[in-house]
Amino acid sequence: MRPPTHIILVVNGVKVRHPVFVLSAPHSGADLIGRALKRSPGMHLTMGRPDVSRVVYAFARRPSIMRGQAGGPARVMRDVFAEAWQLVPGACAECPPACREAGGVVGATLCTTPAEITRFGDANPDLLYTAPVLLQAFPDARFVQVIRDxxxxxxxxxxxxxxxxxxxxxxxxxxxxxxxxxxxxxxxxxxxxxxxxxxxxxxxxxxxxxxxxxxxxxxxxPREQLLTVRFEDMVASPGDTAEAISGFLGTRVSKVALLTGAPRPGxxxxxxxxxxxxxxxxxxxxxxxxxxxxxxxx
Structure with missing residues (x-):
């Protein structure tokens, strides 16, 4: 069944179209892909924002909340991302160190500016457990999921x-x-x-x-909405993985950013x-x- 249409969210004066969400089990590489996407041109991607995490864990621990009436959970999800993606003075101070490092944030600076943004996304470590609500909130979303041993x-x-x-x-x-x-x-x-x-x-x-x-x-x-990446393939051939993600999302992804800091398989x-x-x-x-x-x- 195709998800229902929705009113397009506008953040920082930019329409949120085809937002990108990175999904995986814990410690499966979502952070590596999130970091690479955060450095892609035009991408404003958040990683581990506390306000997003609170909602994600509330839904994950009590799945019945996601079956709320009249689209309430989807509105909650849209609202929390509308806030998390805002670029106002001090916004990046709310992000954890890994997100700030990936965005090159120093002091009170911001990771990007509204004028540079064309795409939004998130790579919270446990987004996978709220995928149904993400799809309700953003029916045109694109998902990249990672599988690891x-x-x-x-x-x-x-x-x-x-x-x-x-x-x-x-x-x-x-x-x-x-x-x-x-x-x-x-x-x-x-x-x-x-x-x-x-x-x-x-x-x-x-x-x-x-x-x-x-x-x-x-x-x-459908295939145009979901790409599955195997962690071991990403480490063995970061160029091929970067090319696959780039083609899927229509944005340039650096293979160097994908591989940096990746743990050794096995x-x-x-x-x-x-x-x-x-x-x-x-x-x-x-x-x-x-x-x-x-x-x-x-």
Whole structure:
């Protein structure tokens, strides 16, 4: 079903047409593509704005909010981006360091000016969980989603304190909703099992759920709206990936910006404890196998 038409949003005097949203599981490379797009001519892309994050996590943790009546969630999403994309004095001070660095922001300067903007976008780390509302809010949006080996993702998540905070026992209190794609749990019957699961297993559940959401998007969205990038291909051949994203979005993307700071694929071999690797592969075996990261069981 085609999404409904909508009134075009205007920010900084510029019409928001075909905004770009970068989607992925945690630590899968959305930040690398976001940084590259932020440096593309005419692109005003935000990364991790606190106001956007609050809305994203509210929707992600309570999916029922996204089914609000009369387009309310879509209006909320449009409003928060209308604010996040505003270029007023001090606006970039609200952005996290990674976004400021990508935009070359020094002191109180801005990453760009309204006169330079032709396109808007966002690469918040967990946008994937709100993709249905993003599509309702911006029916003409373009999505770039990134897929990465779940074992590398788990290794990075385990080393990231901010990711680990989502696995506190209180995250699945009595008010928690199920199914819960954000934590990768399908039923409240699994609450106790999740509470007792080692952190590596919880990381695998989050990756598995994100990959399933990504697969659903590929089935639902037309090719002109969704491009899927494999992290390992991006690292091995940044020029080809930059060319693919450039062609998809109709904007120049630098291969240097894509590759700078990219972690080495396969580092899970040294970083994951044997018991953690076995658990990740057990929990996410179906998805790891389908994506070619694991050989099918004989």
């Amino acid at each position: 779940g074992r590398d993702v788990a290794a990075d998540m385990l080393a990231d304190p901010s990711c680990m905070t989502w696995f506190r026992p209180g995250m699945l209190g009595e008010e928690a909703e199920f199914p819960n794609p954000f934590l990768g749990i399908n039923s409240g019957k699994h609450r106790d099992k999740w509470q007792q699961m080692p952190a590596a297993g919880k990381c695998a559940l989050r990756w598995r759920s994100a990959v399933r959401l990504s697969a659903a998007l590929r089935r639902e969205l 580092s899970w071999r040294e970083r994951l404890k044997p018991e953690d690797r076995k658990l990740v592969e057990k929990v996410a075996r179906e998805e790891l196998t389908r994506l070619g990261y694991l050989q099918p069981a004989s």
